[in-house]
Amino acid sequence: MKQNTMRLAWRGVLLATAGLLAAAPAFAQTSVARSLAATCANCHGTDGHAKDGMKTLAGKPADEIIKLVSEFRTGQRPATIMHQISKGYTEDQIKMVAEYFAQQPAK
Amino acid sequence: MSQTISSRRGFLKAAALAGALAAVGGCASLGGSKAKVVVIGGGYGGATLARYLTLWGGGKIDVSLVERNPSFISCPMSNLVIAGYRKIEDITVSYDGLKARGVRVIQGEVTGIDATARKVKLADGSELPYDRLVVSPGIEFMWNDVGGMATAAAQEAIPHAWKAGTQTLLLQKQLMAMKDGGVFAISIPRAPYRCPPGPYERACLVADYLKKNKPKSKVLILDANEDVVSKKGLFTKAWQGTYGGMIEYRNNNELKEVDVASRTAILEFDKVKADVLNVVPPQRAADIARTAGLINVNNRWCDIDWLTMESKAVPNVHVLGDATFPAPTMPKSGHMANQQAKLAAAALIDLFDGKAPNANPMLMNTCYSYVSEKQGIHVSSVHHYDAAKKTMLPVTGSGGVSVAASVIEGDFAAAWARNIWADSLS
Numbered sequence: 001m002k003q004n005t006m007r008l009a010w011r012g013v014l015l016a017t018a019g020l021l022a023a024a025p026a027f028a029q030t031s032v033a034r035s036l037a038a039t040c041a042n043c044h045g046t047d048g049h050a051k052d053g054m055k056t057l058a059g060k061p062a063d064e065i066i067k068l069v070s071e072f073r074t075g076q077r078p079a080t081i082m083h084q085i086s087k088g089y090t091e092d093q094i095k096m097v098a099e100y101f102a103q104q105p106a107k
Numbered sequence: 108m109s110q111t112i113s114s115r116r117g118f119l120k121a122a123a124l125a126g127a128l129a130a131v132g133g134c135a136s137l138g139g140s141k142a143k144v145v146v147i148g149g150g151y152g153g154a155t156l157a158r159y160l161t162l163w164g165g166g167k168i169d170v171s172l173v174e175r176n177p178s179f180i181s182c183p184m185s186n187l188v189i190a191g192y193r194k195i196e197d198i199t200v201s202y203d204g205l206k207a208r209g210v211r212v213i214q215g216e217v218t219g220i221d222a223t224a225r226k227v228k229l230a231d232g233s234e235l236p237y238d239r240l241v242v243s244p245g246i247e248f249m250w251n252d253v254g255g256m257a258t259a260a261a262q263e264a265i266p267h268a269w270k271a272g273t274q275t276l277l278l279q280k281q282l283m284a285m286k287d288g289g290v291f292a293i294s295i296p297r298a299p300y301r302c303p304p305g306p307y308e309r310a311c312l313v314a315d316y317l318k319k320n321k322p323k324s325k326v327l328i329l330d331a332n333e334d335v336v337s338k339k340g341l342f343t344k345a346w347q348g349t350y351g352g353m354i355e356y357r358n359n360n361e362l363k364e365v366d367v368a369s370r371t372a373i374l375e376f377d378k379v380k381a382d383v384l385n386v387v388p389p390q391r392a393a394d395i396a397r398t399a400g401l402i403n404v405n406n407r408w409c410d411i412d413w414l415t416m417e418s419k420a421v422p423n424v425h426v427l428g429d430a431t432f433p434a435p436t437m438p439k440s441g442h443m444a445n446q447q448a449k450l451a452a453a454a455l456i457d458l459f460d461g462k463a464p465n466a467n468p469m470l471m472n473t474c475y476s477y478v479s480e481k482q483g484i485h486v487s488s489v490h491h492y493d494a495a496k497k498t499m500l501p502v503t504g505s506g507g508v509s510v511a512a513s514v515i516e517g518d519f520a521a522a523w524a525r526n527i528w529a530d531s532l533s
Contacts, residue, residue: 031453032465034163038449039471042442042527043519046162051529053522080509080516081473081487088471088489088505 033096036089040097048101059106065098141169142459145227145237147217147395149174151441152243152427154205155448155531161208163456171211171235173227176272178202179532182302183441183475184524185271189279190312192480198271198524204533220399222421239455241416242401242409243427243444244393245270246301252389254364254373261367265384268309269301281383282313287321289382294362294372295330296389299408301429301439304337304486306330306387308476311342314350315479326354327379329372331361337438338476338486338508345478345512362386392430401426408432413492413499414464416451425451434499437490438472445531446470468492470499475520483516484509 037048040057044050048057057065071077073086086094144160146153149172157172164170179200187193202212216230220240227235248267250257256265268278285291291313295306310328317324335342335356346354364373370384391397391407401409401418409426411418413434416425428444437443447470454464473487488506490499509516 031163031457032467035449035453035465036469038159038453039446039469041449041530042445042473043523045526046530046533051522051525053518054526080513080519081485084487084505084507085471085473085489088491088502089469093469 030100033100036093037097037100047104049104049107056106057101058104060101062095062098062102065101066094069094069098141167142238143169143236144171144239144241144455145235146170146172146241146243147227148243148245148393148428149176149179149202149205149212150243150245150428150444151527151531152444152448153241154179154202155445156241156243156427156452157205157210158208158531158533159449159452160455161205161210163452168456168459169211170209171213172202172205173213173215173217173229173235174202175214175216177214179528180271180275181441181524181528182269182271182305183527184521185268185275186305186309186312187477187480188271188275189268189282189309190316190480191279191283192312195272195276200528200532202532217395220395220424222399222424225423237423239423239425239458241425241427241451241455242396242399242418242430243448244395244430246390246429246439247393247397249389249391253362253386255367256365256386256388261365264367265365265370265386267387268385269305269387269390278383278385282316285321285324285382288323289321290325290327290380291317291383291385292327292329292372292379292381293385293387294360295328295332295336295387297331297361298336299433299439300387300390302474303438303440304342304474304476307335307337307342308478309385310354311345311350311476311478312480314346314353318350318353324353326350327381328354328356329360329362329374329379330356330358333358337474338484341478341484341508341512342476349479390429392426396426396430399424401430404432413450413497414466414468415454415458416447417454425455427451434490436488436501437470437499438474438488440472440474442474442527443470443472445527446472448531466492466494468499473523475516475523477517477520478512479517481514481517482512483514483518483520484512485516485520 043054044057050056069086072079072082146157157170160168160170181198184198218230219228225237266274266278268274310326314326360374370381372379403420404410409430410432411426418424427447429439450468457464471489475485486508489502493500
């Protein structure tokens with residue numbers, strides 16, 4: 001019971017804080033971008049920090065990522081798989097993902 | 108009912124408290140009031156969920172993960188072990204990475220879930236309270252559907268090797284001991300089953316080993332399905348090209364029974380005696396899902412809400428991976444379980460924060476397969492949430508398969524494994 005109350009209290013605090021932050025929609029935007037970028041992580045690594053054999057996207061300028069992905073999409077750039085994956089996302093989604101990766105510190 | 112009232116009161120009080128704290132300025136101290144998440148199953152789904160809650164949860168979530176095995180052994184890449192091209196250690200990952208992140212990893216067996224009191228019971232008598240429970244239990248084999256296979260002795264003599272570990276090594280040993288000129292038969296259940304291309308990949312890799320070492324031998328695929336379930340063109344090309352007449356494919360060949368002593372597969376109209384018989388049996392969500400009342404489709408799978416992965420049968424319980432009732436064209440794969448886990452992690456955080464979860468989640472899948480020791484192929488798909496149909500649907504025009512098998516894609520497959528293992532467990 002005590003624990004339950006605490007949990008609810010915690011939730012309440014967050015709700016209230018979220019209310020204070022409502023003026024900053026960038027936060028929600030970031031978490032959506034983060035989730036979208038996480039769909040690339042199985043190959044390009046968590047937050048774009050790739051292990052051996054796949055390209056790291058962390059710290060890569062957003063324009064560059066956007067350009068590469070759109071070239072995959074049009075078939076201009078040869079690919080084994082990226083031409084198929086890139087067609088699954090809208091341009092806006094790719095822009096969000098690219099900006100997210102660009103912001104990740106390169107290791 | 109009384110809970111709703113007290114929750115509401117608690118909520119109002121908390122809101123007032125938050126207001127007071129906010130008035131004082133700065134962040135409220137949340138010490139001691141972490142949300143508790145218990146995860147059952149440390150495979151691709153459960154491990155990834157635990158990891159991402161620590162990455163994204165801002166230190167506000169207490170994560171416990173219960174897993175019966177001491178370490179993670181990957182099903183993807185395990186067919187390479189069977190053919191002798193990888194060691195079991197190469198596909199084994201420890202849980203130390205998760206432990207170092209603060210996940211409480213408990214090696215144990217879950218015996219029950221009390222969804223009302225929100226507690227998980229373990230075999231050693233201990234209990235784990237939760238605010239939200241994530242069940243990523245994998246599959247159980249439906250041995251009753253295959254006569255003669257119910258005993259542990261039968262399952263050792265006729266390995267499935269469809270859960271990686273001891274079974275992988277059992278099948279490897281039988282293959283290595285098989286005489287030149289022998290028959291390796293693999294039986295495939297009706298879809299849906301774990302890893303759609305897996306059995307066909309296995310046939311290729313076994314043939315690759317046999318071609319090099321025991322060239323008079325044969326691989327026989329006994330498929331319960333009408334046709335090759337995944338990457339048909341690419342697999343057929345390998346069977347006819349690379350392996351000549353070594354691999355024989357028979358569709359509509361559902362296994363009814365096994366005569367274990369003579370390693371004979373008994374089909375509807377036929378009997379096949381093999382030197383190594385590998386039975387991949389029909390599957391359903393694992394037992395703990397049944398015990399917990401999570402299975403609500405065909406007595407086999409767990410239907411979930413695709414915005415949160417929350418069970419449609421039991422509130423506050425989320426289900427991941429192979430145990431779920433799949434959305435259209437969605438495969439049961441480790442890659443997909445990892446993706447679902449990240450969707451669920453984001454949703455849990457939003458729910459704990461009292462926010463609506465992302466209304467437009469995306470999932471993507473790739474299954475790489477080897478058609479020989481070095482050459483790989485893939486199938487990929489991207490899925491988006493369809494609000495009208497309330498399910499995930501493949502994005503029109505996206506995804507597809509390889510143009511042809513290649514060494515480049517064999518290397519990408521290995522790189523994929525390294526990256527997904529790190530993304531799930533490091």
